Amino acid sequence: MTSAIVFDIDGTLANTPAAIAELIGDVVRGLGASPGRSQVLATVGKPLEASLAGLLGVAVDDAATAEAAARYRARFATDVLSQGPALLLPGVPEGLDRLRAAGHLLGIATSKISAGALALLKATGVVDRFDTVVCHDMVERGKPHPDMALRALADLGASPAESWYVGDTVTDMAMARAAALRTVGVSYGVDSAAALTAAGADHVVTDFPSVIRVLLHETTVTSPDHAGPRPEPTGALS
Structure with a gap:
């Protein structure tokens, strides 16, 4: 695998x-x-x-x-x-391309339903980077249960022991651990570095380029002692 x-x-x-x-x-x-x-x-x-x-x-x-x-x-x-693409965090398209160039299969496991997830991935221009997209409406149990992660791995023919999950919440970490995946928690999203660490994240990083460095083994475990900067809101909604 x-x-x-x-x-x-x-x-x-x-x-x-x-x-x-x-x-x-x-x-x-x-x-x-x-x-x-x-x-x-x-x-x-x-x-x-x-x-x-x-x-x-x-x-x-x-x-x-x-x-x-x-x-x-x-x-x-x-x-x-x-x-559109302005929603993407800095470094995301380039980072995904680096992972694909290195031979990694990429997937999504999200609590969104299929229509919403695909619409967002298409609007941001990155849908073609992913080999599978697994959503809440495609499995019996959502996060923190392992079903979505296991479905994604099955779609990709991948081994949990050799694979990773990247997410920003405690439930992300719980799902990944239940599926025996290694984990990178990002502290610029919803949950803090401390919460992600307590949930068992193997690495906690403060920006997306650091995610890529961890996944490509270009850096050691990042210190989770602080939450790091969080992105500004994407704009007021009327």
């Missing part, structure tokens, strides 16, 4: 968490909820319907959840995807 590198998207490849949180907050406030900022930020990177239901205080199968999801997805296209 060969090796592979599997990535999260939001907060790892794309600077979307701030924009997503603002959009989620706006949608649920429009339906009568009044969550705090920390409550909304905590939903980023998690399945949409469950997050919306929690913020609205209703069941996942409630009509209000379906309405909120429809509003979110309609505005995601106009308010977020319209920013």
